[in-house]
Amino acid sequence: MAQIEIKNVAKRFGSYQALHDINLTIQDQEFMVLLGASGCGKTTLLRIIAGLETATVGEVSIGGRRVDHLAPKDRGIAMVFQNYAVFPHLTVFENIGFGLRMKKLPNDEVKGRVERTAELMHIEQLLKRYSGELSGGQRQRVAVARALAMEPDVILMDEPLSNLDALLRMEMRAELKGVLAESNTTAIYVTHDQVEAMSMADRISVMHQGEIVQAASPIEVYRNPAAEFVAGFIGNPPMNFLPAAPAGEGKWSVAGQVMDGPSSGKPLKFAIRPEDMRPADEGLTATAKVVEPLGAHLLITCEVQGSMFRAVLDSDMSVKPGDQLTLAPQPDRMRWFDPDTTLAVA
Amino acid sequence: MNARLLPYVLILPVTLFLCLFFLYPFLLVSKQAFSTGAGFTLDNFREVTGYWKFPITMRNTLLLAAAVVPIQLALALLMATMVNKMKKGRDLVLYVWTIPLGISDLAAGIIWLAIFDQSGFLNSMMNGLGLVDKPVNLLTFQNPGIVFLAIMLAEIWRATAIMLVILVAGIGLIPKEYYEAAEVFGASPWKRFLRITLPLLRPSLQTALVLRVILAFEIFAVVAALGGTLFPVLMGETYAYQFDLLNSGAAAALALIILAISIAFTLIILRVLRVPKGATI
Numbered sequence: 001m002a003q004i005e006i007k008n009v010a011k012r013f014g015s016y017q018a019l020h021d022i023n024l025t026i027q028d029q030e031f032m033v034l035l036g037a038s039g040c041g042k043t044t045l046l047r048i049i050a051g052l053e054t055a056t057v058g059e060v061s062i063g064g065r066r067v068d069h070l071a072p073k074d075r076g077i078a079m080v081f082q083n084y085a086v087f088p089h090l091t092v093f094e095n096i097g098f099g100l101r102m103k104k105l106p107n108d109e110v111k112g113r114v115e116r117t118a119e120l121m122h123i124e125q126l127l128k129r130y131s132g133e134l135s136g137g138q139r140q141r142v143a144v145a146r147a148l149a150m151e152p153d154v155i156l157m158d159e160p161l162s163n164l165d166a167l168l169r170m171e172m173r174a175e176l177k178g179v180l181a182e183s184n185t186t187a188i189y190v191t192h193d194q195v196e197a198m199s200m201a202d203r204i205s206v207m208h209q210g211e212i213v214q215a216a217s218p219i220e221v222y223r224n225p226a227a228e229f230v231a232g233f234i235g236n237p238p239m240n241f242l243p244a245a246p247a248g249e250g251k252w253s254v255a256g257q258v259m260d261g262p263s264s265g266k267p268l269k270f271a272i273r274p275e276d277m278r279p280a281d282e283g284l285t286a287t288a289k290v291v292e293p294l295g296a297h298l299l300i301t302c303e304v305q306g307s308m309f310r311a312v313l314d315s316d317m318s319v320k321p322g323d324q325l326t327l328a329p330q331p332d333r334m335r336w337f338d339p340d341t342t343l344a345v346a
Numbered sequence: 347m348n349a350r351l352l353p354y355v356l357i358l359p360v361t362l363f364l365c366l367f368f369l370y371p372f373l374l375v376s377k378q379a380f381s382t383g384a385g386f387t388l389d390n391f392r393e394v395t396g397y398w399k400f401p402i403t404m405r406n407t408l409l410l411a412a413a414v415v416p417i418q419l420a421l422a423l424l425m426a427t428m429v430n431k432m433k434k435g436r437d438l439v440l441y442v443w444t445i446p447l448g449i450s451d452l453a454a455g456i457i458w459l460a461i462f463d464q465s466g467f468l469n470s471m472m473n474g475l476g477l478v479d480k481p482v483n484l485l486t487f488q489n490p491g492i493v494f495l496a497i498m499l500a501e502i503w504r505a506t507a508i509m510l511v512i513l514v515a516g517i518g519l520i521p522k523e524y525y526e527a528a529e530v531f532g533a534s535p536w537k538r539f540l541r542i543t544l545p546l547l548r549p550s551l552q553t554a555l556v557l558r559v560i561l562a563f564e565i566f567a568v569v570a571a572l573g574g575t576l577f578p579v580l581m582g583e584t585y586a587y588q589f590d591l592l593n594s595g596a597a598a599a600l601a602l603i604i605l606a607i608s609i610a611f612t613l614i615i616l617r618v619l620r621v622p623k624g625a626t627i
């Protein structure tokens with residue numbers, strides 16, 4: 001059982017506040033992804049959980065036990081570093097067995113565990129090599145194997161795939177997810193790649209400027225972003241925003257169209273995903289500016305009352321720049337945000 | 347310019363320089379060592395190795411190196427580790443620790459002589475504390491241990507910094523991530539030093555040790571200042587052959603023997619501290 005609880009954790013580097021009041025609970029055996037742009041504090045949070053960094057304030061518990069004052073090795077964690085940190089002076093075998101040797105396990109147990117994890121990561125034929133003789137992808141596998149060999153309660157990964165090329169990344173994504181699901185460990189996985197986050201996570205914590213903006217399942221984060229930042233960060237292309245003026249109880253005027261929305265007295269922002277727009281007889285009037293055929297779809301960047309607006313339409317449509325389109329939003333996919341708090345309004 | 351030739355052209359000046367000022371004199375010295383005027387002979391080597399003082403000077407030189415170098419290595423490692431852990435004032439500490447490097451070995455010997463001398467600081471201090479009634483002469487043939495100790499101290503004080511600067515640079519090159527990985531996987535600070543720092547420092551250790559060991563076999567001025575004739579070493583004998591006995595053939599032979607010892611130890615150090623084949627450090 002390794003549920004992780006992070007309570008009111010904040011971190012300051014000098015006068016710079018890297019993390020503000022983080023609260024997060026990660027369930028036993030959950031695959032949690034910390035997603036956010038570079039510099040938002042993902043690594044710092046991961047290192048605090050690992051014990052490589054101390055929080056300025058706050059508590060971290062793993063498996064119901066406070067670990068704030070424990071050394072990394074006493075926290076039941078293992079870690080995969082961004083640049084792998086595979087020791088260059090040790091063979092792959094000794095790298096994978098490093099933690100086991102430090103635990104002073106008997107030789108035959110070290111051998112057994114190393115061979116088993118090496119097989120799991122498909123590197124059993126590399127055990128005698130040194131890291132200088134491995135490709136980036138193989139080194140990455142060694143780093144994961146070294147962590148798995150510890151049979152930890154929690155495995156922490158800091159952008160483990162970010163140094164691989166796109167194809168390898170896609171392959172490793174699926175493989176890592178499978179291996180970790182098998183191993184029954186709780187996983188915290190840091191990435192700035194939303195595709196990685198969406199495809200691997202049980203739950204995503206979206207981070208922004210040292211705060212967790214939303215922690216929810218990938219589909220929830222995608223469909224119901226809790227804040228404007230999430231809506232603009234997740235999805236490629238991201239959500240469209242248009243100003244909405246009140247037009248009576250639960251009625252809103254968006255770019256000249258009256259739509260049903262939440263009841264609120266003050267102006268809101270209307271938001272909709274590009275793929276949730278359909279050509280219709282009645283709807284928003286848009287002028288196409290750029291048309292990008294993407295094979296399966298047509299990505300159209302257009303202008304709606306002076307605002308940029310993107311729509312993903314069926315590739316059968318023939319649209320040229322300059323064309324006038326009438327696009328209707330799918331009613332159940334319309335979202336609303338408070339421009340002052342930037343939070344979602346239901 | 348032909349790209350394959352360019353590197354050779356670029357090293358040509360330094361090669362010429364080395365040939366002119368190192369290789370040529372070396373050949374001259376060798377010629378002197380292996381001849382007594384007519385033809386090839388080993389007489390010079392027989393003469394110097396047959397002399398009654400030779401085993402003593404050889405033993406003294408090796409003993410001193412064996413006593414000083416390990417201590418210097420340990421000290422330099424300790425100091426380098428400390429310097430690398432420092433956040434503030436690191437440069438200042440490093441400058442202070444390397445000051446002895448800027449002092450010539452003879453001057454260093456004289457500084458320590460001023461401490462151990464009959465009218466030196468040590469005597470004044472012991473006298474002041476009432477440990478001795480009157481100043482005693484410490485550096486005499488009755489106290490060979492104290493002479494040896496004084497030379498050791500002077501050498502350690504003078505020449506540890508040369509290893510220190512090499513090791514500080516080497517430790518600074520080891521990525522922090524290796525230490526963090528080792529920590530996460532359960533290595534204590536001491537284990538991290540043994541399993542990460544030492545192996546990854548091998549190239550720097552090689553350089554530092556080779557340099558230091560060669561210098562240890564060439565020790566001369568510090569010994570001359572502190573020990574005089576009480577503690578004869580190889581280099582001192584070479585000097586005596588050349589300038590006191592005016593026997594340059596014997597001096598050349600002894601110089602070549604010192605060179606051979608240095609080469610042998612260099613090879614041993616390179617071998618012991620070699621990086622395993624395939625490992626990239």
Ligand SMILES: Nc1ncnc2c1ncn2[C@@H]1O[C@H](COP(=O)(O)OP(=O)(O)O)[C@@H](O)[C@H]1O
Pocket residue numbers: 013016018036037038039040041042043044045
């Ligand atoms: N040791 C440190 N000293 C000072 N500032 C730091 C340190 N580590 C991280 N930071 C700062 O904290 C912020 C968050 O860093 P980090 O957690 O590495 O971000 P991420 O992993 O999301 O890219 C960055 O602005 C970074 O400059």
Ligand SMILES: [Mg+2]
Pocket residue numbers: 039042043044
């Ligand atoms: Mg990071």
